[in-house]
Amino acid sequence: MPRFSVIVPVHKVQAYLHACLDSVLGQSYRDIEVIAVDDRSPDGCGAILDGYAARDERVRVLHLPENVGLGRARNAGMPLATGDYLLFLDSDDTLTPGALRALADRLDETGDPDVLVFDYARTYWWGGTRRNALARVLAENGDGTFTAAERPEILDLLMVVWNKIYRRDFVEREGFSFPPGYYEDTPWTFPVLLSAERVATLDRICLYYRQRRRGSILSTTSRKHFDVHEQYARVFRFVDARPALAHWRPFLHAKMGEHCLDILSKPDRLPPSDKAEFFRRTADMFRTYRPDGAQVPAELRVLEGGYAGYVLRRRAERTGRELVRRARQAHTTAAARAAAVRSSPRRPLDPELAVYSAFSHRGVLGDPAAIHRAARDIAPHIRGVWVLADEERAAGLPPDTEYVLLDSPGYRRVTGRATYFVNNVNWSGALVKRPGSVHIHTHRGTPLKFMGADLLGKPGARQGFDVPQMLRRADRWDHSLVANRHSELVWERAYPCHFASLRSGSPRNDVLALAGPDSGREVRARLGVPEGDTVVLYAPTRRDYRRDGLVERIDLVRFAADLGEGRTLVVRLHPSLADGPARGLGLAELHRRGVLVDATDEPEAQDVLLAADVLVTDYSSIMFDYANLDRPIVVYADDWDAFRASRGAYLDITAEAPGHVARSYRELAWLFDSGTWRDEEADRLRSAFRERYCEFDDGRAAERVVRALMLGEPVPAHSPDPARLPAQAAGRGRLAPS
Known part of the structure; x- marks a missing residue:
């Protein structure tokens, strides 16, 4: 008896059917059966299904003699199922890699519940991906099992069959089946x-x-949308037959009204001539099934009136939205004019005011934060003000940190008067550079992939980038900070603007260049790393040959297991992936289960680097930062040719690697199993890499920026390489036991 019976109803999906079946049969978890129901599909689906069945004994095909529709096709497949759990997969959707293993593990963890609800993401024909907006409900209800009465918010999720799996004996005992029709x-x-x-x-x-x-x-124009009324009538009949469920009637009554009004509001659902009839039927049902004494929500009271009143309300809502849009547009225009007035040269610059921002106003982070800390020590007379995107970013700021919100009156005041502007991302195009102001651009790391003007030859990498606008903003730079001569040459080519390069080193890396034996201990404890474990940090970058940037290069469950006892896998995603579907594709769940540590939300990357004993990365610039610690680095370059072709690269990282290069997962696992990841050749490669790319990182970069660019002092000379100072070298190179 298999663990899962995957039931796939099939009708007119020949273009998508291979991807659907491959996503199931290619799963690492193989204790499954696939029951494909050919709902008399007029295209080549039947033959495709027969081909899969001939090649894989787990596939069983049922050819229906006539087209019966989605619901009854699922019904036809259920009697053939022998698995513990039923999973209904629509034939144009796909399972994500590792999904079945994750589902099986969660079932074991929760003791085989009746129903397991999982998350999904919408994938769009143009390449975009968007996670379920209510994913938080799944996270908030992640402990143990419950009933809908105990956690009614579970009913706020999309009421579809395919985001859940069902214990088969529970379904059979209750006699659940699908009705004909839409919905x-x-x-x-x-x-x-x-x-x-x-x-x-x-x-x-x-x-x-x-x-x-x-x-x-369901987005086609048809009278079949009237089926929704009978579908809800079936729900009410079910509840009426079970007195213990009677308390759900008010909830279902409201859900029915919301659902029907949503259908009616869509311009492409019903023929215009049928809308009045649909409204009347909805209103009749709303009255028929209204529980005694139930309060009608304000947004549903329109169903207590006539269709003419509903039409007037819809028009008023559209008019109101248009007025709000126009008001916002007028406000934006007025704000821009006011900002221009406030930035008039008649208001003198304040020579003791500096404005800081990092990562598009996300917080006190990165190079700007390091420079701000140094300025408070070395030049305390210079007032530093941070620009934040919203109040949420202010939570957890260092004590006595002054900030303003983007585009607020305070923002306009400080940016109109400040002398110093420090940022690792370009300032908004609306910010006018005034004569006498000093713009310091820190960048965000040593460049490996193409940047700036070099992207003009890489159209696939320019999604979301307006290169001419980017260069116009870079025209405001006065100083560009560099950590090595390589960066200096790249920035001057990629940003052909009027700035001077300062061989300062990277201020954010001062903490790495001066790290001691216990520098990462506090971070390791915060991350929950067991005492004495070797920390393997995996930090992949985004891909430009995928619109969403996410390409899963490593099976993290397998990697964590292959690393073995005494090693903790820590994962930090690229910032551009932190808020997207990547976290939902298993990372958050693996963190919760203790398989690995998800350090993506750690504010400072340097803290995570301090905690790591070895870095595994692909083409992330984080490797240039980590090299300052003089600890092993492994480059996982299994798609190097695709990456270089789509984005472009300033160097061949496989030829100038900071350590061993793995071109397949098998090679990666071998490097750690054999101990080769930290052999003499790894040391030699890292030494050459550090000599070239950590050239100006000596622990005094932030001080150098403040003294040279804010105080006008001579540029402090670079100290000897800290790696050659015995006391510090011992700390930076220290490895936990493996």
């Missing part, structure tokens, strides 16, 4: 969740929900 998921999902005695959640994206360019069948 067939409604009379399945509500009864299932209301009846389940044990529900569990998995905060992991297990399914990609394909958004076709022409939409799904």
Whole structure:
């Protein structure tokens, strides 16, 4: 008996069917059966299914003699299922890598619940990916099992069949089945969740929900949308037959009204001539099923009136939205004019005012933060003010940190008067550089991939980048900080603007250049790393040959297991991936289960680097920072040719690597299993790399910037390489036991 029976109804999806089946059959977890139901598809789906069945004994195909629709096709597949759990997969959707293993592990962890609800992400025909907006509900309900009555927020999730798996004997005992018609998921999902005695959640994206360019069948214009009324009638009949569920009637009554009004509000659902009839039927049902004494939410009271009143309300809402849009547009224009007036040269610059920002106003971070700290010590007369995107960013700021919010009156005041501007990202195009102001651009690391004007020859990497606008903003730079001669040459070519390069070193790396034996101990404790473990940090970068930038290069569960006892895998995603679907594709769940440590949310990358004994990365510039610690680095370059072709690279990192290069997972695992990752050749490669790319990082970079660019003093000379100072070298090169 398999663990999972995956039921796939199939109709007119020949272009997507291979991807769907491959995503199931290619899973590392193989204890499954696939029941594919050919719903009399008129295209080549039947033959495709037969081909898969001939090649894989786990596939069973049922050819229906006539087209019965999605719900009844699922019904036809259920009697053939022998698995412990049922998973209904639409044939144009796909499972994410590792999904079935994650589901199986979660079932074991929660003791085989009746229903397990998992997360999904929408994937769009143009290449975009968007995670379920209510994913927090899954995370908040992640402990143990519960009933819908105990956690009613579970019913706020999308009421579909395919974001859940169901214990087969529970489904058979309750006699659940799908009705014919549109919205067939409604009379399945509500009864299932209301009846389940044990529900569990998995905060992991297990399914990609394909958004076709022409939409799904529910986005077509048809009278079949009237089916929604009968589907809700079925739900109410189910509840009426079970007195213990009677308390759910007010909730279901409101859900029905919301759902029907949502259908009516869509311009492409119903023929215009049918909208009044749809409204009347909805209003009739709303009155029929209204529980005694139930309060009607304000937004649903329109159903207590006539269709004419509904039309007037919709027009008023559209008019109101347009007025709000125009008001915002007028406000923006007025604010821009006011900012121009405030930045008039008639207001003198304040020689003791500096404005800082980092990573698009995310907080006190990176090089700007290091410079700010140095300025407070060396030039305390210079007032430093940070620009933050919103109040949420202010939480946890260092004590006595002054800040303003972007585009606020305070922001306009300080940017209109400041002399010094320090940023690692370009300032907004609306900020006018005044004569006498000093703009210091810190960059965000040593460049490996193409930047600035060099992107003009890489159209695939320019998504979201307006290179001419980028260069116009860079025209405001007075000084560009560099950590090595390589960076100096690249920045002057990539940004052909009027700035002077300062061989300062990277201020954020001062903490790495001066690290001692215990520098990372506090961070390791905060991350929960067991005492004495070797910390293996995996820090991948984004890919430009994927619109969302995410390419899963390593099976993290396998890697963590292959590292073995005494080694802790820590993962830090690229900042551009931190808030996207990447976290939902298993990383958050693996962190919760203790398989690895997700350090993506650690504010400072340098803290994570201090905690690591070895870095595994692909083409992230973080390797240039980490080299300051003189600890082993492994480059995982399994898609180097694709990366270089899509983005471009200033050096061949496989030929000038800071350590051993693995071109496959097998090679990567061998490097750690054999101990080769830290052999003499690794030391030799790292030494040559550090000599070239850590050239100006001596622990005094921030001081050098403040003295040279704010106080006008001579540029302090570079100290000898700290790696050659015995006391410090011993600390930086220290490795925990492996």
